[in-house]
Amino acid sequence: MYVSVRLAEEKCNGCRMCVFTCPDPNVFNFYKDKKKISVNASRCKGCGLCVVACPKEALSVSAG
Amino acid sequence: MTAFQYQVLAGPEGYLPPAAAMMGVELPDKGEALIEGQVVSDEEALHKIAEKLLGAENPFFFPGPLLLWAWRDGVEEKARAIKDLAETAGAKIIPMPDYRPKYPMINPDVEINPNHPNLTIWHNNIDACVFVGVHCHYANMALKIIRGGTDCYTIALCAEAGHEDAMISLRDAGLEKIKRLTTIVGDKKRQLAGREAICSR
Amino acid sequence: MKPGLFKISPGFEEVMPAEYRELVEHGPYGAGMGVADLGAFKELLEEHPLCAGCGLALSLRLFLASLPAPQDTVIVGSTGCSSLAFPQVALQNIHSLFGNQNALASGLKRALSLRFPDKVKDVVVIAGDGATADIGLDMVMHSWFRQENITTVMLDNEAYANTGGQESGMSPQGTVLYMAPKGKKFPKIPLPEIAREAGCAYVGACSPAQGKRLERMLRRAILVAREIGPTYVQIFAPCPTNYKFKPNETLTRLKLLEKEGVFQPKEYITREAQDLLNKLEGGGKP
Amino acid sequence: MSTRIITPVAEFADLLPQDYRELVANGPFFARRGLKDLGTFKEIIEEHPHCAGCGVALGVRLVAASLPAPADTIIIGTPGCSFFGLAQTAVNYSNTAFGNQNAVASGLKRMLSLRYPDRHKDVVVLVGDGGIADIGLDMTLHSWFRREKIVTIMVDNEVYGNTGGQESGMTKEGQVLNMAPGGKKFPKIPVFEIAKVSGCAYAAKVTVASPRMIEKAVNRAVLVARQVGPTYLQIYTPCPTNLKFSPDQTVRVAAEAEKGYYAVEEFITDEAARCLQQLTTES
Amino acid sequence: MVVEQKAVSVDELLFASPRKQVFITGSEAVAEAVKRANVEMAIAYPITPQSESMHLVGDLFAKGYLRDYYRGENEFAVMAAVHGASLGGGRVFTATSGPGTLRAMEMFPVWAGSRQPIVCAFMCRGVSLPPSIQPENIEMGMLLDTGMIMLHAENAQDFFDMILKGYAVAEQPEVHLPLGVFVDGFFVTHTRDLVMLPPEDLKLAPYDPTCSPVPAFDMETPPIRIVRDPLLNKSNFISYAANASWHQEVLAAAERARKHLNRYLGGLLEVEYPDASLFIIASGTAVSQGREALKALRAEGFEVGLIKIKSIRPFPTAELIAATEKAELLVVPEFNAGGWLAREIKAAIDNNSRVCASPRVFGGMTMPVELIVSEVKKAMLAKGLLKSV
Amino acid sequence: MQQVVSPEHLLFEARREQMFITGSEAVREAIKRANVDMAISYPITPQSESMHLVGDIYKEGYLREYFRGENEFAVMSAIAGAAMGGVRVFTATGGPGTLRAFEMFSTWAGARLPIVCAFMTRGVNSPLSIQPDTIEMAFMLDTGMIILHAENSQDLHDMLLKAYCVAEKTDVHIPVGVFADGFFVTHTREKVEVPPADLKLPPYNPYSAPVPAMDMENVPFRQMRDPFVMKSNYISYAAHASWQQEILAAAERSRKYLAKYLGGLVDVEYADAEVLVVASGTAVSVSREAIKLCAREGLRAGLVKVKSLRPFPAEEIKLVTRGAKAVIVPEFNRVGWLCREIKAVVEDNTKVVGGPRVFGGMTMPAGLIISEIRRCFA
Amino acid sequence: MSEKKINIRMSGLGGQGVVTAAHILGAAATRDGLISTVNPFFGAEKRLAPAESYVRISDRPIYERGEILNPNIIMIFHPHVITMGKCYTMPFFDGLQQAGILLVNAEQSLSLGGKDLVKLAALQARIYYLPATQVALESGGTELATNMAMLGGLLGITELVSREALRESLAERFGGGKFVASGTTAALDDVLKSKFAQFDQLLEKNMEVVESGRRSVWEFRIPGAVSA
Structure with missing residues (x-):
């Protein structure tokens, strides 16, 4: 019912562009071991900045 | 002296009750305390606190930042004493780690906020509470709001001059006084237990 | 002002005080007088209470003599020594509050432009260093940012003189004055440079030691302000009373400071303003 | 600060709310964290009510993550959008009246220097364009004239965002906004240029499209301010809500601006350069 | 040195x-x-x-x-x-x-x-x-x-x-x-x-x-996560109530000052000749002028007293009511055009027609003792306490 | 295209439209009809x-200058400059803005500028609040301005137009603050009735002002607005004091115009009631609600709506409250400044009940006033 | 003759259109010859922060101002208002009058706490649900029409205003050019308008959403409640 960012984990290469473009803290967490990010959807406002920034098209904004 | 003595009783006191200080309640001098707006001896207040804590169904302690963080000498000792007191009184503890108006919401299960302390009181059905280690300004705000909107009985263990809006207020509540309170609570608890034991026999 | 407005109503010529009769007969309104004519016309400034040897008072005299159109000039001042002379100036002038002179002038200039769309009304701000660079700095600079068509003149006596000689932002570094008992900790505020960056079309820095130069800069500033945008002139005139030198040294001191490079005359002119000035001054007139 | 102030008393440690436990366990206070570590540590900025895609929020977050010593940093702000990201910040943060931030910071910095003569207490002003360039301009400039050792950071969203989108002095010429119904009549205030001639020892102009540049500039600004004098950072943080672009374009709009009027620029006095050189050598 | x-x-x-x-x-x-x-x-x-x-x-x-x-x-x-x-x-x-x-x-x-x-x-x-x-x-x-x-x-x-x-x-x-x-x-x-x-x-x-009721801002005093002084973030009844309670605490703090003011200042006000039926009530320099007027009036045999108000906030309402209980006339000289002290006094005591809100001088003018004396006499005359000046 | 009409026609005769x-x-609707030259925001x-x-409306051409x-x-300050330049001006602010500009208000009055300014009141710091609170009015009482307090949008609209009519009278010519x-x-x-949009007030005439416009087109030329009275002596102090008295006098002279345009400085309903509620601004509306509900219980309370705070209707209030048993003063601020004003004019002021008071953005439920009324009847 | 007065409190998140919905409802009531006042309350917060607006409708003059502390109808535009405490009051139905109405935008019934249900039952409250965001997306093609769906839902429960008046108010709000929205609302208006080529189309779509909302609202029976 509300929009938030969704991650296609297999596409993520851990570049963290999303982390640097998100205006909100702690929406993305980065796991060094996996070299992947994770998303805390409840904190996302759905602006889509990360979607634009992601070079791997691993992120999208949609209603859950 | 005013003929009319304002009483600081548990609420709910209404939409926007005045601060007790505005109604003529004065903070006591050293060695004294306040019970429901009346100046009493420290000792009397300690006993009354013990009585209220033990008589409550769901008493809570709200330690504030001055007690939660080991920022200077003496805090750890005092914290241990408070924890001991709370345990002796059978009270639970919810911390007030800071004073910010928290966004977007607080979790009333685990924290209390001076800007809307009533939420934590309502949520946990707290009928008696103890403020300790909270900067006086924020403690006063919180005590007033609690009195305005809840029926919780409030007790303040203040390291400075005390709080008129608490139903019981101690001043200069240092380590010794806290330990003395714990002793009184412990004694009283044993007495009560003894009395119950007698009754149930 | 309307031509012919400045005359005494018939029947009252005789009873008017002398200073007014002189103003009517030999005043500078619409007469094209300048600094070179000083002594030959009735000045706009009357007797005033400023100290002996005050460079600021001299600057004010020169300033008034340099106005290109005194008959259509309204000046806006501020609290400070200069305001003590203002009631004696034969121009409509406003003292509002300390530091708000450029905001007030912005409103005034726009109101006069509304009421007299076909006329030039020069609005000139003339205030001290404290009013311009300290307490009123934001309003000074915002009138520049907004490109108000007004001229701002600072009478820089390097101190709050009227309140008894306190350090101001324009005092030189190291000076011991009231409120800087251990010496001023930071250099003079570089207001000409700030003015240049902040949108002034013309910036001049001068001193009353050279009256002609002051006149040229002030006229340029006012003419540019009419056509292009905000302009700024900083007149350097340290205070004999508070800097504790003899009143008769005011000018020699200025000349010496200039020679030593402590005081540097400056002119920053935008290309647009320069084009305009070339056009206006084409005839070789200073 | 000493490690003690963020060390919970053992008795109550397990009672702390989650965000505090994270701060204690994984915050940036005593482990040197930088922008490069974002996503792996608990940030000092908390959840905030800024609009989706807010440039100011992004700018504030990047600055907060770049602070070299958050444990001894006090941020001074002012009413406005910038306030919202900071009200939850895990450092001391104050805002008092609109525009007076640099005056408050001046008094605070001096008092902290008196009370802690052997320590660095970084006083950072983090405020929007209206607060710095319009209503607080005189206090901004005078803190520079006086050479106060504070860092002034402008998050420039080119508008009064919080009061509903009015033109500010930093708005681009021609832009139509509230209170500029016919378009803004004058160019952006050249605060950066004014900073250069007003006593700043270091100044930089960056945008949210260059996070690493922000980190570098924040570090330099803080270090220079400790030893030399005032420093200034101007960060372009475009506002999707009032400038009406899609919120996913904030960084792109900033990147575009970098190609033009918001080209990244650094200014540094010789003294500040020497200071930085020395610090690099020392470390 | x-x-x-x-x-x-x-x-x-x-x-x-x-x-x-x-x-x-x-x-x-x-x-x-x-x-x-x-x-x-x-x-x-x-x-x-x-x-x-x-x-x-x-x-x-x-x-x-x-x-x-x-x-x-x-x-x-x-x-x-x-x-x-x-x-x-x-x-x-x-x-x-x-x-x-x-x-x-x-x-x-x-x-x-x-x-x-x-x-x-x-x-x-x-x-x-x-x-x-x-x-x-x-x-x-x-x-x-x-x-x-x-x-x-x-x-x-x-x-x-x-x-x-x-x-x-x-x-x-x-x-x-x-x-x-x-x-x-x-x-x-x-x-x-x-x-x-x-x-x-x-x-x-x-x-x-x-010992401050609010933490110092030095990153040495907990909590470190603190905003001074917040816009209470939620726009809702609860935040308004918190804001209002904050303001009440500020008022309460001023009330608590009474005790300390009493101790250090020896009272929020001072009364001379408490039994008088007519008082000059003033604060600041007007008190000194009032003292001179008092001397002059008492020399003429008028039983005049004087109340010096030292604390304007908190205002000594109760003390003033007590001190003026039996007074018939209260003359309030002031150095301003608004007459704020007379307004305070009128609002504080009952039967406020007893208050004569004058003399008032301003613009830098001195308040001559004679002016107070004549105002007092005029007021007495108006009240019927005096037959003629 | 707007036609200039007399204030009387615009305000009282023209047929009104509901919005x-x-x-x-x-x-906006008021300023559109006020023939304002210039506004600054x-x-x-x-x-x-x-x-x-x-x-x-500036963009649409109703005003000639705006920034x-x-x-x-x-x-x-800029508004003062414009007013000295001889044009009709408008501006508005609120709360902290009022305090930031505070020094200017007594300056406006002292300079005899007929500026009309709207004050949208709110809390002042600290702590920060953008919510309604009327405390800023307490600070303003002695600035020399005329102070009107609007109950609702209709009042706000009408008072702004009427403010120009009063402020610009030659014998008044001081600023008017319309507070809401x-x-x-x-x-x-809500529903507001406005006169036709094609009518406007007559223009301001700067040459009928009691002080000269600063345009170098009227006499005298040697004119400083407004000087330090130069000599430090009794004569100049007396001049200064007389100047101040003239400002107070100007406010006194406004009474008759306020009475004419506002229909009195106060409105009274049920003047003979035992219990009177005296209020200004929004508190009036809440009081109306309370009085209405009380009437259903058979408790008949009266209402005094104070429209002008400066000049203050001291005599009116003294008279109307004389017979009352109790006077209740509800307010939207913590200090109770209106109550203080009322207490200072009601002779037996022990019958004045200061409250209820709410602030910090809180709404005042009618119930709070109702309980006070009940208490007074009890 | 007693006064017929309805107090409606709309709680939602910034950007959801609670202010606009209140405006349209109040304007429609005015067109129907009733008296109405409408006021929004919002802080200095931004989008998705709590926002609330109030509509009072009566057949007599309305004097009271400010928040509605005792509503007859509460409209919840977003479940976060309940689940995340993003509301003006605690609990979210605080102050609800006897036999009041709750209308919640949610796809299925929310798990309200047992105590809440007991209190609501004691109040003889009626709870309605409506998947307003879904309705807006399906019928209007944009979630920005959530507020229209909520208005539809309200009319599905009680005929407060006439359909004609509502339509006229909508036309005035979005078409007349007379209305000036503030700040963020204006920005959202632009987005909304940009979605529809023509004003007529926007109006019709909005009315469709209203109708669809009217049809989609359903009542949740509080277990154990005595029917009002």
């Missing part, structure tokens, strides 16, 4: 130690107070008639009595910077006057709301327009509701004592509010008078920021 | 919206 000073309690400094008589101006009395107040930092901005006192405070800085001092860019900025310094956890001092007070107006409720124990001296003068540097205390009428504690000094002695006592009251943890000490400019600041001073090798004990 | 608008929009909640709307200033003190409670009025949408 700086005198080695011993830090002592306010009681020892002000009440226990021997005093020496000096002949100084009000401005000098300010410097003498600040010298003994253990002030860490002061910030100044010139305005007549305040400047001189802050020059002298600057001299104290140069000698080493204060640790920092500078001239700010305008009064609003100075009051903001003093606020910042106070946030930093140290004792501060500043002063201003008339238009300066108005220029900085927004900061006073900020000080109070954020519980800063700043002591500020106000050397009252006329406010624009037209501009006047002369004594007049209309600015006090405008500051009544800022939340500050307001004391009105009668003379240089009061001024000296009230500044030192001011710190003692303002810094009480349960009070912790800004405190303004007001005097009428020139009449006090520039008038040379006998003042009794305690030894200069004593000073107040330092301010202890850890 | 469902906010208080901010009511400001600065953003502050809850005032901003009204000045946006004034900007819009955003750099801060409130500067805006109030932020949000409660500015952001509340």
Whole structure:
């Protein structure tokens, strides 16, 4: 019912562009071991900045 | 002296009750305390606190930042004493780690906020509470709001001059006084237990 | 002002005080007088209470003599020594509050432009260093940012003189004055440079030691302000009373400071303003 | 600060709310964290009510993550959008009246220097364009004239965002906004240029499209301010809500601006350069 | 050079130690107070008639009595910077006057709301327009509701004592509010008078920021996650109630000051000839003028008394009601056009037709004793207490 | 195209049209008809919206000049400059903005400028609040300005237009502040009746002012606005004092015009009731509600709506409260400044009940006033 | 004759259109010859922060101002208002009058706490649900029409205003050019308008959403409640 960012984990290469473009803290967490990010959807406002920034098209904004 | 003595009783006191200080309640001098707006001896207040804590169904302690963080000498000792007191009184503890108006919401299960302390009181059905280690300004705000909107009985263990809006207020509540309170609570608890034991026999 | 407005109503010529009769007969309104004519016309400034040897008072005299159109000039001042002379100036002038002179002038200039769309009304701000660079700095600079068509003149006596000689932002570094008992900790505020960056079309820095130069800069500033945008002139005139030198040294001191490079005359002119000035001054007139 | 102030008393440690436990366990206070570590540590900025895609929020977050010593940093702000990201910040943060931030910071910095003569207490002003360039301009400039050792950071969203989108002095010429119904009549205030001639020892102009540049500039600004004098950072943080672009374009709009009027620029006095050189050598 | 000073309690400094008589101006009395107040930092901005006192405070800085001092860019900025310094956890001092007070107006409720124990001296003068540097205390009428504690000094002695006592009251943890000490400019600041001073090798004990009801801003006091002073984030009933409760706490803090004011000032007001049926009620310089009038009237055989109001905020309502219970006539001379003190008194006591809200002088005018005497007689005449003047 | 008509026609005779608008929009409608030359704005909640709307009508051609200033003190200064230049001006602010510009208000009055300024009141710091609170009015009482307090959008609209009519009278010619409670009025949408949009007030005539316009087109030329009275002596102090008295006198002279345009400085309903509620601004509306509900219980309380705070209707209030048993003063601020004013004029002021008071943005439920009324009848 | 007065409190998140919905409802009531006042309350917060607006509708003059503390109808525009405490009051139905109505935008019934249900039952409250965001997306093609769906839902429960008046108010709000929205609302208006080529189309779509909302609202029976 509300929009938030969704991650296609297999596409993520851990570049963290999303982390640097998100205006909100702690929406993305980065796991060094996996070299992947994770998303805390409840904190996302759905602006889509990360979607634009992601070079791997691993992120999208949609209603859950 | 005013003929009319304002009483600081548990609420709910209404939409926007005045601060007790505005109604003529004065903070006591050293060695004294306040019970429901009346100046009493420290000792009397300690006993009354013990009585209220033990008589409550769901008493809570709200330690504030001055007690939660080991920022200077003496805090750890005092914290241990408070924890001991709370345990002796059978009270639970919810911390007030800071004073910010928290966004977007607080979790009333685990924290209390001076800007809307009533939420934590309502949520946990707290009928008696103890403020300790909270900067006086924020403690006063919180005590007033609690009195305005809840029926919780409030007790303040203040390291400075005390709080008129608490139903019981101690001043200069240092380590010794806290330990003395714990002793009184412990004694009283044993007495009560003894009395119950007698009754149930 | 309307031509012919400045005359005494018939029947009252005789009873008017002398200073007014002189103003009517030999005043500078619409007469094209300048600094070179000083002594030959009735000045706009009357007797005033400023100290002996005050460079600021001299600057004010020169300033008034340099106005290109005194008959259509309204000046806006501020609290400070200069305001003590203002009631004696034969121009409509406003003292509002300390530091708000450029905001007030912005409103005034726009109101006069509304009421007299076909006329030039020069609005000139003339205030001290404290009013311009300290307490009123934001309003000074915002009138520049907004490109108000007004001229701002600072009478820089390097101190709050009227309140008894306190350090101001324009005092030189190291000076011991009231409120800087251990010496001023930071250099003079570089207001000409700030003015240049902040949108002034013309910036001049001068001193009353050279009256002609002051006149040229002030006229340029006012003419540019009419056509292009905000302009700024900083007149350097340290205070004999508070800097504790003899009143008769005011000018020699200025000349010496200039020679030593402590005081540097400056002119920053935008290309647009320069084009305009070339056009206006084409005839070789200073 | 000493490690003690963020060390919970053992008795109550397990009672702390989650965000505090994270701060204690994984915050940036005593482990040197930088922008490069974002996503792996608990940030000092908390959840905030800024609009989706807010440039100011992004700018504030990047600055907060770049602070070299958050444990001894006090941020001074002012009413406005910038306030919202900071009200939850895990450092001391104050805002008092609109525009007076640099005056408050001046008094605070001096008092902290008196009370802690052997320590660095970084006083950072983090405020929007209206607060710095319009209503607080005189206090901004005078803190520079006086050479106060504070860092002034402008998050420039080119508008009064919080009061509903009015033109500010930093708005681009021609832009139509509230209170500029016919378009803004004058160019952006050249605060950066004014900073250069007003006593700043270091100044930089960056945008949210260059996070690493922000980190570098924040570090330099803080270090220079400790030893030399005032420093200034101007960060372009475009506002999707009032400038009406899609919120996913904030960084792109900033990147575009970098190609033009918001080209990244650094200014540094010789003294500040020497200071930085020395610090690099020392470390 | 700086005198080695011993830090002592306010009681020892002000009440226990021997005093020496000096002949100084009000401005000098300010410097003498600040010298003994253990002030860490002061910030100044010139305005007549305040400047001189802050020059002298600057001299104290140069000698080493204060640790920092500078001239700010305008009064609003100075009051903001003093606020910042106070946030930093140290004792501060500043002063201003008339238009300066108005220029900085927004900061006073900020000080109070954020519980800063700043002591500020106000050397009252006329406010624009037209501009006047002369004594007049209309600015006090405008500051009544800022939340500050307001004391009105009668003379240089009061001024000296009230500044030192001011710190003692303002810094009480349960009070912790800004405190303004007001005097009428020139009449006090520039008038040379006998003042009794305690030894200069004593000073107040330092301010202890850890006893403050709000945390100092130094990243050394928990909580570190704190915003001073917040826009309560949610726009809802709860936030409004929290905001309102905060304001009530500020009012309550001023109430708590009563006890300490009573102790240090010896009461919020002072009564001479409490049995009189007619009182002159005044504050500030008007008290001194009233004392002279009292002498003159009593010499003529009129049973007149005098009430000096020392604390304007908190206002001594109960004390005033008690002191005037049997009075038939109350004459309130004031140095301002608004008549704020008469309004306060009329609102505080019942049967307020007893209040004669005059004489009022302003614009720098002196209040001649004869004027008060004649106003008193006129009022008595109107009340039928006197047959003819 | 607007036609100039007399104030009487515009205000009282012209047929009014109903609009469902906010208080901010009511400001726009008033300024549209006020023949204002120039307005200057600065953003502050809850005032901003009204000045946006004034900007819009500037763009449409109803005003001739409009810009955003750099801060409130500067805006109030620039407005003073414009007024001295001889044009009709308008501006607005609220709360902290009022305090930031504070020094200017007594300056306006002292300079005899007929500026009309709307104040959308809100809380002042600290702590920060953008919500309704009328405390700023307490600070303003002795500035020399005329102070009107609007109950609702209709009042706000009418009072602004009437303010120009009063302020510009030669024998008055001092500033008028029209105060309205932020949000409660500015952001509340309700029915407002406005005169036709093609009518406007006559223009301001700067040459009938009691002080010369600063345009170098009228005499005297040697004219300083407004000087330090130069000599430090009894004569100049007396001159200064007389100047101040003239400002107070100007406010006194406004009484008859206020009475004419506002229909009195107070409105009274059920003057003979035992219990009177005295209020201004939004508190009047809440009191009406309370009185209505009390009447259903058979408790008949009266209402005194104070429209003008300066000049203060001291005699009117003294008279109307003389017979009452109790006087209740509900307020939206913590200090109770209106109560203080009332207590200072009601002779037996022990019957004055100060309260209820709410603040910090809180709404005042009618119930709070009702309980006071009940208590007074008990 | 007693006064017929309805107090409606709309709680939602910034950007959801609670202010606009209140405006349209109040304007429609006015067109129907009733008296109405409408006021929004919002802080200095931004989008998705709590926002609330109030509509009072009566057949007599309305004097009271400010928040509605005792509503007859509460409209919850977003479940976060309940689940995340993003509301003006605690609990979210605080102050609800006897036999009041709750209308919640949610796809299925929310798990209200047992105590809440007991209190609501004691109040004889009626709870309605409506998947307003879904309805807006399906019928209007944009979630920005959530507020229209909520208005539809309200009319599905009680005929407060006429359909004609509502339509006229909508036309005035979005088409007349007379209305000036503030700040963020204006920005959202632009987005909304940009979605529809023509004004007529926007109006029709909005009315469709209203109708669809009217049809989609359903009542949740409180277990154990005595029917009102």
